[in-house]
Amino acid sequence: MAPRSGSPRPLHRTRGYRLARTAALAVTLVVGGVWWSQDDGSVAPVAMGATGTGGAVAPSAPTGADGDKQAPGAGAKSPGPGGRSARGGRAAPAARPPVPLPPSRAIGLAIPYLSLKAPVVGLGLDPSHHLATPPVDDPKPVGWYAGGPTPGENGTAIAVGHRDTRTGPAVFAGLYALKPGRLVEARRADGKVAVYTVDEVKKYDKAHFPNEEVYGRRNRPELRLITCGGKFDRKAGYESNIVVFAHLTAVRGPGAGP
Numbered sequence: 001m002a003p004r005s006g007s008p009r010p011l012h013r014t015r016g017y018r019l020a021r022t023a024a025l026a027v028t029l030v031v032g033g034v035w036w037s038q039d040d041g042s043v044a045p046v047a048m049g050a051t052g053t054g055g056a057v058a059p060s061a062p063t064g065a066d067g068d069k070q071a072p073g074a075g076a077k078s079p080g081p082g083g084r085s086a087r088g089g090r091a092a093p094a095a096r097p098p099v100p101l102p103p104s105r106a107i108g109l110a111i112p113y114l115s116l117k118a119p120v121v122g123l124g125l126d127p128s129h130h131l132a133t134p135p136v137d138d139p140k141p142v143g144w145y146a147g148g149p150t151p152g153e154n155g156t157a158i159a160v161g162h163r164d165t166r167t168g169p170a171v172f173a174g175l176y177a178l179k180p181g182r183l184v185e186a187r188r189a190d191g192k193v194a195v196y197t198v199d200e201v202k203k204y205d206k207a208h209f210p211n212e213e214v215y216g217r218r219n220r221p222e223l224r225l226i227t228c229g230g231k232f233d234r235k236a237g238y239e240s241n242i243v244v245f246a247h248l249t250a251v252r253g254p255g256a257g258p
Helices: 015-039 211-215
Strands: 106-111 116-123 142-145 155-160 183-188 193-205 221-233 237-252
Touching: 106 142, 183 221, 183 237, 193 221, 211 221
Parallel strands: 116 142, 155 221
Antiparallel strands: 106 116, 106 183, 142 155, 183 193, 193 237, 221 237
């Protein structure tokens, strides 16, 4: 046997070097695998934040202390993708719109935001086939068009009231101040209350009043509140009309259904 050389073995051929190289490669693969899993989206997604609305409230939004509708999502957790909340729970489904009610005449109207509560009188058409108005010298009642839908009934219901009389402000003096999301409550003779949510408030010149837009039939229960607005002329009266557009969002009272 040849005698063993006295020179040391090269480092890259030692057993310790090979073990260290293997361990380093394993660590590199593990770290690289974690980075790749994060990069390709295989980790759990982060919950999305809440988005705003265009001003439309979900029918199921709760009411505040003054009876008005709160902003959507107020005090609630923001839902994540697929309807899951940030805590992993399932977001509550949107409430269905209420079923239209059968006929029952209106006997009272309330607008909580305006602290308004008024009796209702039935109205018809005058000899010129225009909608009549409540008594000119009585500031309290609201007139409900008896030839149209009753509160909560399918179609476009019409309610009118004076802005003022000879003695001062009348029942609809503050109607212009309503905003989308406010509530209008129409009490029926059968004890139920049809609750409408305001969609928008518009002003129209009386000379160019859009009958179809205001009075046209809709495929759900809607309500129009109408009063005078704009400049006042002693001979011609007010130049404009204020119109509130609203739709049925809840029913309260006996049975709370049709």
